[in-house]
Amino acid sequence: MKITVIGAGYVGLVTAVGFADLGNEIMCVDKMPSKLSKLSKGISPIYEPGLTELLQKQIGKGKIHFTDKIEDGITFSDIIFLCVGTPQSDDGKADLSQVEEASIDIAQNMNGYKLIIEKSTVPVNTHQWVKTVIKRNLKKDIKFDVASNPEFLKEGSALDDFVNPDRIVVGVESEKAKDIFKELYKPFVKKGISLIITTPAAAELIKHASNSFLAMKISYINMVSELCEKVGADVDMVAEGMGYDKRIGKDFLCAGIGYGGSCFPKDVKAFIKIAEEHGIDFSLIEEVDKINIKRRTNFIKRIKNVLWIIKDKNIAVWGLSFKPNTDDIREAPSIDIVGELEKLKANLKLYDPKARENFKSIFPEKQNIKYFDDKYKALKNADALLILTDWDEFKGADLDKVKENMRLPIIIDGRNTYQPKDMKKKGFEYYSIGRENFDPKGVWK
Numbered sequence: 001m002k003i004t005v006i007g008a009g010y011v012g013l014v015t016a017v018g019f020a021d022l023g024n025e026i027m028c029v030d031k032m033p034s035k036l037s038k039l040s041k042g043i044s045p046i047y048e049p050g051l052t053e054l055l056q057k058q059i060g061k062g063k064i065h066f067t068d069k070i071e072d073g074i075t076f077s078d079i080i081f082l083c084v085g086t087p088q089s090d091d092g093k094a095d096l097s098q099v100e101e102a103s104i105d106i107a108q109n110m111n112g113y114k115l116i117i118e119k120s121t122v123p124v125n126t127h128q129w130v131k132t133v134i135k136r137n138l139k140k141d142i143k144f145d146v147a148s149n150p151e152f153l154k155e156g157s158a159l160d161d162f163v164n165p166d167r168i169v170v171g172v173e174s175e176k177a178k179d180i181f182k183e184l185y186k187p188f189v190k191k192g193i194s195l196i197i198t199t200p201a202a203a204e205l206i207k208h209a210s211n212s213f214l215a216m217k218i219s220y221i222n223m224v225s226e227l228c229e230k231v232g233a234d235v236d237m238v239a240e241g242m243g244y245d246k247r248i249g250k251d252f253l254c255a256g257i258g259y260g261g262s263c264f265p266k267d268v269k270a271f272i273k274i275a276e277e278h279g280i281d282f283s284l285i286e287e288v289d290k291i292n293i294k295r296r297t298n299f300i301k302r303i304k305n306v307l308w309i310i311k312d313k314n315i316a317v318w319g320l321s322f323k324p325n326t327d328d329i330r331e332a333p334s335i336d337i338v339g340e341l342e343k344l345k346a347n348l349k350l351y352d353p354k355a356r357e358n359f360k361s362i363f364p365e366k367q368n369i370k371y372f373d374d375k376y377k378a379l380k381n382a383d384a385l386l387i388l389t390d391w392d393e394f395k396g397a398d399l400d401k402v403k404e405n406m407r408l409p410i411i412i413d414g415r416n417t418y419q420p421k422d423m424k425k426k427g428f429e430y431y432s433i434g435r436e437n438f439d440p441k442g443v444w445k
């Protein structure tokens with residue numbers, strides 16, 4: 001099938017490459033010249049495992065094309081995925097100006113029936129606005145459908161999530177739209193993946209409700225971790241015990257310094273705003289957001305409590321991205337933590353396997369901020385090591401080498417990378433989240 005994708009961001013690019021790999025022909029439209037020039041050369045502007053390789057393969061096969069001409073994109077096919085950005089505006093609501101702009105472009109260039117599909121995360125009933133905007137701007141009487149098909153992919157495993165989703169959700173209002181989706185997703189249904197067909201409003205809500213629920217799981221276990229620290233229980237064991245209950249499940253119960261990224265923080269806030277506009281009490285979700293913000297301030301407090309004076313201390317940081325296997329630093333806890341330590345005049349030695357360049361755009365290299373391409377080199381003379389992202393390579397680190405390089409063997413771990421008992425045996429002063437933190441060393445809290 002021929003498919004147009006508007007917006008070559010995370011969701012758009014993975015959707016484009018994923019559908020191309022299934023044999024479809026894709027036209028991907030984006031306005032940003034720097035992005036387009038990279039893409040046409042087969043270079044992915046974002047780091048995502050396997051994406052560059054698959055992109056190059058599909059370009060080689062002639063299955064994927066890139067353009068900045070919206071009219072070429074719209075006349076190319078009847079199926080148009082809207083994958084433009086829906087960033088957070090100052091009041092917490094989703095900023096839908098790019099959705100409106102794309103809808104006007106579609107209306108002005110429509111040359112026949114189109115199925116316009118919202119893939120970006122949008123507030124419930126955005127499809128009504130898309131319909132209204134298209135109708136207002138249409139020059140001729142042309143039939144079209146607007147549908148919702150939210151994307152659930154996770155950064156770091158986006159391609160795998162595209163190929164093997166837990167479910168596919170589509171919200172449609174016509175039989176024609178329903179048939180197009182059935183054809184489009186035939187290869188997935190053949191594999192036994194559930195295709196849930198519902199209304200556009202329900203589909204839009206499924207996305208926001210799912211992300212807020214997952215964020216709630218994370219804040220819940222983080223809240224429990226605080227109690228664990230007071231009573232001397234291990235939060236990882238509590239989470240494991242809870243997770244065996246199938247109704248609860250094991251995933252998304254890792255306590256730490258909270259969630260970040262381009263989705264959870266923004267979607268939780270947007271969901272609260274939607275409820276507010278409809279006069280519904282969403283204080284449960286408001287607490288999820290508050291707990292998450294407190295994770296960062298509490299972690300900074302912990303660093304101060306362990307190290308006392310921060311000024312001139314050599315502090316090594318492992319992990320800057322908001323999660324492993326990505327170079328994305330949007331809403332990453334590292335931004336607040338490094339920012340605060342910089343203010344307090346620490347000497348920061350930063351290491352991340354992929355996110356270094358993105359982090360430099362916020363914290364350029366200078367006298368007290370240095371970047372390293374080797375995690376052990378970042379530890380030279382360190383008074384402490386902070387672990388802020390759960391990259392696999394930290395789990396497998398040579399701890400003897402870690403200790404040898406550091407001036408003082410102090411690790412403040414925001415992701416529960418190691419076992420406290422092992423660390424003690426190795427001679428580390430080790431602080432983690434929600435585990436035996438009734439403070440054996442008598443450090444003031």
Ligand code: UDX
Binds near residue numbers: 251257258262263264
């Ligand atoms: C999320 C949703 O999972 C995905 O379905 C949606 O389409 C986009 O938003 P993503 O932001 O890529 O995906 O990452 P995810 O793996 O969900 O992690 C989000 C954040 O939560 C990360 O900062 C991660 O470190 C944190 N997290 C996750 C925890 O702190 N604990 C956990 O147990 C799980």
